[in-house]
Amino acid sequence: MEEKFVIHGGKPLQGEVSVGGAKNAAVAILPATLLAADVFTIENVPHIDDVIILLNILKRLGAKVQFIDRTTVTIDTREVKNGDVRLNLAKRLRASYYFVGSLIGRFKDVGVYLPGGCDIGSRPIDLHLKGLRAIGAEVDTDFGVFHAKAEQLVGQEVYFDQVSVGATINVMLAAALAEGTTTLINAAKEPHVVDVANFLNQMGARIRGVGTDTIRIRGVKELHGCNYSIIPDQIEAGTLMIAAAATKGDVLIKNIVPTHMDALTAKMIEMGVEIEEFDDAIRVKYVKPLKAVNIKTYPYPGFPTDLQQPATVLLSTAEGASVIVENIFEARFKHIEEIRRMGAQVTVDDRIAVVQGVKRLTGAQVKASDLRAGAALIIAGLMADGTTEIVNIKYVDRGYDHIENKLISIGADIARIPVEEDEPIDIELDFQ
Numbered sequence: 001m002e003e004k005f006v007i008h009g010g011k012p013l014q015g016e017v018s019v020g021g022a023k024n025a026a027v028a029i030l031p032a033t034l035l036a037a038d039v040f041t042i043e044n045v046p047h048i049d050d051v052i053i054l055l056n057i058l059k060r061l062g063a064k065v066q067f068i069d070r071t072t073v074t075i076d077t078r079e080v081k082n083g084d085v086r087l088n089l090a091k092r093l094r095a096s097y098y099f100v101g102s103l104i105g106r107f108k109d110v111g112v113y114l115p116g117g118c119d120i121g122s123r124p125i126d127l128h129l130k131g132l133r134a135i136g137a138e139v140d141t142d143f144g145v146f147h148a149k150a151e152q153l154v155g156q157e158v159y160f161d162q163v164s165v166g167a168t169i170n171v172m173l174a175a176a177l178a179e180g181t182t183t184l185i186n187a188a189k190e191p192h193v194v195d196v197a198n199f200l201n202q203m204g205a206r207i208r209g210v211g212t213d214t215i216r217i218r219g220v221k222e223l224h225g226c227n228y229s230i231i232p233d234q235i236e237a238g239t240l241m242i243a244a245a246a247t248k249g250d251v252l253i254k255n256i257v258p259t260h261m262d263a264l265t266a267k268m269i270e271m272g273v274e275i276e277e278f279d280d281a282i283r284v285k286y287v288k289p290l291k292a293v294n295i296k297t298y299p300y301p302g303f304p305t306d307l308q309q310p311a312t313v314l315l316s317t318a319e320g321a322s323v324i325v326e327n328i329f330e331a332r333f334k335h336i337e338e339i340r341r342m343g344a345q346v347t348v349d350d351r352i353a354v355v356q357g358v359k360r361l362t363g364a365q366v367k368a369s370d371l372r373a374g375a376a377l378i379i380a381g382l383m384a385d386g387t388t389e390i391v392n393i394k395y396v397d398r399g400y401d402h403i404e405n406k407l408i409s410i411g412a413d414i415a416r417i418p419v420e421e422d423e424p425i426d427i428e429l430d431f432q
């Protein structure tokens with residue numbers, strides 16, 4: 001059943017809210033359990049649609065999966081017998097390509113339907129193919145299947161033409177069981193990349209240098225199960241920080257790693273937001289009208305592309321003009337069409353958006369085009385005068401665990417309701 005969010009805006013968010021486990025770590029760590037035939041207990045797993053789909057794929061492969069509580073999962077991979085992931089479920093999310101890196105070392109011949117995921121650009125997988133080929137896999141993408149074959153993977157030096165979170169993680173997964181040492185050069189340094197490497201090391205892998213642009217993986221013969229707790233979600237934390245400032249609120253965002261937020265924190269301070277950092281929390285307090293700033297998205301530790309869309313909305317009522325350059329994805333401005341309907345004044349030219357601050361946004365009926373665009377529209381609805389309705393919120397549920405509940409707990413007036421059928425069109429009208 002299709003649902004929508006209905007938001008009555010203009011209420012400052014106030015109070016305390018906790019952040020869940022990192023989606024972009026979880027969607028790699030869950031497939032990575034297939035690198036071993038053993039049992040795992042994983043905590044702080046975000047209860048989001050992408051995770052539910054991945055757990056269903058694990059079950060279809062023969063793993064035993066059980067939720068101990070809403071965010072703790074046990075996984076037993078001892079009965080998994082093959083690497084055939086040509087399941088329709090796999091087409092629904094981008095991260096399904098991690099099954100290739102996770103299965104190739106043990107099953108020698110694996111196939112996954114080519115990934116789906118948010119429509120924010122072409123999103124090729126050439127760097128995944130280059131890295132897997134470098135360590136000895138024969139890979140192809142014929143018939144819509146990401147297929148890899150390798151009798152024995154052999155460690156190699158892999159240079160990534162551009163920084164890629166997915167390719168760094170996927171090749172790291174495969175290299176963990178390769179013979180010899182693999183060196184990833186120009187590797188991604190995102191917190192979730194570090195978290196996946198830490199998980200693999202808990203499984204007995206020997207990965208060093210993660211968090212820098214050169215990662216060294218010394219292959220081992222076998223890996224084993226482990227217990228692990230996923231890091232807090234940097235992007236959910238950033239989304240809540242932006243929502244606090246956008247609604248002129250005062251919110252303590254808990255259970256985060258403040259240093260992961262540095263690029264956003266610095267920008268928000270530049271805008272005039274008051275930020276106070278604690279060991280595992282950040283307090284965001286609106287104290288005066290925000291000033292326009294310029295943002296360019298870059299790989300970590302640069303400003304995260306996943307927060308570009310929420311930040312654009314925050315700047316829509318700042319004083320002055322902000323220039324936003326989206327360096328990572330070529331089609332990540334789809335939310336702008338929608339916030340224009342709410343009064344935002346934004347011009348877009350290729351990868352550059354210029355946001356001219358306006359006095360206020362006004363509520364409207366809008367639709368989410370992808371996960372973070374949906375988050376951006378929720379923030380727009382919270383800050384706008386009047387009522388906003390957002391449809392296509394299934395995108396939001398892929399990456400946030402019932403975000404409306406967290407927002408309600410800090411004062412938002414937001415409800416998730418079924419989408420009513422369109423008024424029936426009376427086609428019986430006869431034409432005189």
Ligand code: EPZ
Nearest residue numbers: 024095123124125126127128164165166167306328329371
């Ligand atoms: C991951 O996507 C995240 N998704 C994205 O988050 C995030 O925006 C992105 O990293 C950048 O941080 C997951 O982790 C599941 P990339 P990924 O490979 O791995 C190009 C969200 O909202 N590229 O780092 O697909 C690519 O086109 C999602 O949570 C190639 O050219 O991103 C892009 O321009 C959206 N060839 C750039 O690199 C390749 O083989 C960065 O992509 C791979 C990527």
